[in-house]
Amino acid sequence: MVEVKLHDIGEGMTEADINCYLVKPGDFVKADDPLVEVQTDKMTAEIPAPRSGVIKELLLTPGQTVKVGTTLLIMEDSSGGSKTVELQKVAEAVNSEAPQADAAVVVLDRPAEVKVPVGVSARLGRILASPYTRKVARENAVNIMEVKGTGPAGRITEEDILAFVKLRDHGGASTSEAGSEQQVPNISKYASEQEVPNVSQRASESKAPNVSEVGSEVKTAAGHETVGKSQDILPFRGRRKQIAKKMVQSIYTIPHCTHFEEIDVSELIALREEIKASGNSISATAFFIKALSIGLKEFPVFNAKLDEENESIQLLREHHIGIAVDTPEGLIVPVIRNVEQKNLKQIHDEMKRLTKLALDDKLTVQDISGGTFTISNVGPLGGSIGATPIIQHPQTALVSFHKTKKRPVATDQDEIVIRSIMNLSMAFDHRVADGATAVAFTNRFAQLIENPKLMLLELM
Known part of the structure; x- marks a missing residue:
């Protein structure tokens, strides 16, 4: 066994x-x-x-x-055992007669036939599709059993689901049209001992939290009973539960201190417009990441890990910067590796690639591991003027960028001008660094963002 x-x-x-x-x-x-x-x-x-x-x-x-x-x-x-060997031999024999399927079913008695759509393994009673493909099917209310798979061994792909949706929405899709059928023998002596799982039901199981109604008698927070009413419940599991555990570990382990700063991004906006006019596009976040990397070279204590057991602070040379991405299933942080070695265009392209993978739920372990510093850009969401972000344990710091607003600003010549101002929140581990060091770090970041052409010196 x-x-x-x-x-x-x-x-x-x-x-x-x-x-x-x-x-x-x-x-x-x-x-x-x-x-x-x-x-x-x-x-x-x-x-x-x-x-x-x-x-x-x-x-x-x-x-x-x-x-x-x-x-x-x-x-x-x-x-x-002989039973297992017999199962294997029969399965392989039938599989060779039906090469489109991933597997065949066991046949030992009656030669009755059942119809199984391509893309469904009758042997396993499962759908040949990745978790992401099943997610796309659920989001589009598609019974994946009805979809014809065009991938290897009849595997159903994302494109198959979208093609099915297009046909269905135009009134042209049905089970017979969407899933080609092949003849495979029926399960008998051994397979009949267990009821074949409902593949449609399994495919419809959602990883996202499902809202359910609970009870006809509900006690409110004040202790009053409400009869005949129901309340919505979100299951506390999956990514949401794991995020909660990580946050609790961090907040109880790290003495957080948050520093706030205002950054004038007017010159950065003007530079981005110049770059855009030349036929290129670099996101503001790419500039932020590069400026942070330059600052981390000068203040490596914020790109460090505290080793309490050995009483040491490990200053890390590689800048693996995580970018927090808000997905339908919760926050996830893919990592741009070796930012210190990348130019602005490379950072921009890698950030876009990872963000798309995160939203499509296609990130690999390599994409999400090894971060040494984290950023969160909530500015595009609007309305945020500050926050007290929680650090990704065992990292030392996290910077959050907030909404940019045009404000009247007094210049050194006592003139009032309109500038674009962005708020910044920096949370850091007070065991590792002090407030003065955090201020010096954000001052250096502000200098680079307010005079973005200074970053060109890093390329010389």
């Missing part, structure tokens, strides 16, 4: 939520076939089969939060 356990799939994770099982007892799987879909605080991932074999028992239920090292299911090695 083989125990399949939840292992660390990225940056020291300690637990994950079980989204859904992709197999059922009695299924034969090959090595690296996906078995379970899990949700960590940063990403959705599939746990693969360590080797070929037959699924014996599923030990957990979807929605559970489990620790790393927890056994998820038990499977029997493909070399463990």
